[in-house]
Amino acid sequence: TSEAACAPSLADTGRDIAPAADSVANLREAILRRLTYSVGKNQASASEYDWYLAVVYATRDRIVEGWMASTNAAYVHGPKRVYYLSLEFLIGRLLGDALNNLGLTETMRAATRELGVDLERLRTLEPDAALGNGGLGRLAACFMESMATLSIAAHGYGIRYDHGLFRQVLKDGWQQEYPEDWLALGNPWEFKRPEVCYRIGFGGAVEALTSPDGATRYAWKPAEYVEAIAYDTPVVGWRGAHVNTLRLWSARACDPLQLDVFNAGDYVGAVADKMRAEAISKVLYPSDETPAGQELRLRQEYFFASASLQDALRRHLKQYQEVRSLAEHVAIQLNDTHPAISVAELMRLLVDVHGIAWEEAWKITQGTISYTNHTLLPEALESWPVPLLERMLPRQMQIIYLINALHLDSVRKSGHTDARLIAAVSMIDEHAGRRVRMGHLAFIGSHKVNGVSALHSKLLKQTVFRDLGTLYPDRIVNKTNGITFRRWLFEANPGLTRLLADTAGEGIYDDPMALRKIAPYASDAAFVGEFAAVKRQNKVALAKIILDRCHVKVDPDVLFDVQIKRVHEYKRQLLNILETVALYDAIRAQPYLDWVPRVKIFAGKAAASYHHAKLIIKLANDVANVINNDPTVRGMLKVAYLPNYNVSLAESIIPASDLSEQISTAGMEASGTGNMKLALNGALTIGTLDGANVEIKQHVGDENIFIFGMTAEQVAQRRGRGIDMRETIARSPALREVLDAIGSGVFSPDDPGRYAGLVDILTHHDHFLVCEDFDAYYACQREVAAKWLDRAAWWKASILNTAGMGWFSSDRTIAEYADEIWKTQAQKKE
């Protein structure tokens, strides 16, 4: 049951509060051995990075035995395996994670201290593995950790991008993108497996072959092949009890060089094929919720889907000697539609390569695959032009046509003949040139389709999959997202973790619901004092980072109001900026009032091609410049935009936050997961009834969250009345003043017209309803300020947030997937 899975039986490693001297000595010797024999340095010549490598290798050595045990046990005990296919894994750093899960943090700290090096410093030398854009990729990383913790026999499959998400630099407040180079100094966590290599075909033609018995078989003859090479990273679960594999594919040309061309003097031409092949795993697409619309993106998707499926089938054959039982032993989860081509590819492998009859192959495919949807945004629903698919993947396109024909036949047979419905459920969209709807392909090829919060799953049934959902009423289910508490509480906030364990008991380390036990202390003066002291310490640390990176001095005692996430119009950073300006106006108008001093902290990247989002970043920085340099606000208000938001920066910001901004236009944020991380660390949420905010409200209690604005239903109604906001603006003097100031160049004296277009859009075409929600948001922020002034009330609410967030552990989410979608259980002890 999910409850049992939430509280897995654990090895008795315990936490290493007071490491034993012999284990410190052992580890110290292990580090020195690795420094000598793997890094090739002695103590005298070792650089900090050399020490970092030696420490990682010594740590990795402690994982590898468990890894082999877990891998072997999966063959012996034969639990149903899970394959999590994701084009993104936003991992961040691994050293702290690995040490923490092994219970070796303090032992390692002591061992490195004896060697004269500082573990905390070494930790920061690790580059973030940023193989993802935002929430979707970070969810995949949290899920990998939870699957290992729950001893689920799982592999993650993705692409080993040479370059992860771009590095963001703010130049005069404008975002600039620079290539990221996480592999520049190598990657000590991974194991290259050059022998695990699959050929991936592209292009060419399909041949029909008639066998002696009269049956026709089809054989794809690709025009081009690329090789997929495996790189494995072990993923260790909590307390080191189980270790899974993240297998990332790197593209390699079959022929590294055309020697004749090279010898003829054409050195560039000689490696052209190699460049074309290797481009596939060169770089992560920096698009978030908008399709890149690029041929290379489709090549990436097929490349990793095909390699992963070939690998999964090989493993299954090795274990069971036949493929027919695949659905019994294997569950494949598609993380969004990026791997949706898997439906056609698995059919091709089963039918063309393994000779399974179509009907049986279809049952196997549907029984094996399931699909997670992460967005309702129409521009983010992937679709590929039929001619492109036909050219790049001719056999897969044939298979898609056949799946669609059979699907539409069965729809008609069940009595649905309405042309609108048939067009709506067809996998081929005929509206703007023929395109394949990848969401439909994923839906039809899956036994279960899930949304990522209760509201999102409900809306999924009403909108994107309204018609398909009616035809297959049991297919759509909800799996509300979660986060791993190991990274987002234990590692990011050790001070709070210690306090929670001292108060609620060590049980919190293994049972997130045990956090409820701190609720009775929400008004206990001693506990509140310690809770507040931890928060203050975290704020002092963040204030240092802000001073360092933004050159803004912030007082750690002011309210830290944070909005940290990708910059997107629907997430409404603009609403936050408008409120900031309104507050600035109000403070200047009535400086004698009892204002709550606060700093507005922003961080987040915009997609490189998303010009409007980049202009919003510039506006935030322009507003910061004016406000931070205005002596009349006397430190009552400051604004800081922290550049280059990533997982590591999130780990510093979240434990230091007082207020969490979750203010998307209702109905547009599928779930959110930053909202969970912030609330878990005691930030109060100001938010709309969107995504998982709805469920956070239920768990932390209505009085401990600030909800404002239109509901998803009201948003739909309001849009129905048109999105011209002139009347709305006319009714709000504060909003009018703000828009006038921004539009007329008060914040951009160097270019007074910079924001005229932006204000024009808000006025006449406010799709995200920033104006409509403005007054409610402003008023809600004043309630936040009032609560802040009542210190006891604030801390009580903050503590009750932490106490109420246990349900949002990704262990709970994964236990639900395991029970209801994958039908798998914890692997027996290795």
Ligand code: GPK
């Ligand atoms: C959704 F569609 C997408 C996408 O392309 N990238 C991405 O990060 C996010 N998401 C949603 O926007 C979040 O609401 C959600 O919590 C997250 O996926 C994980 O489900």
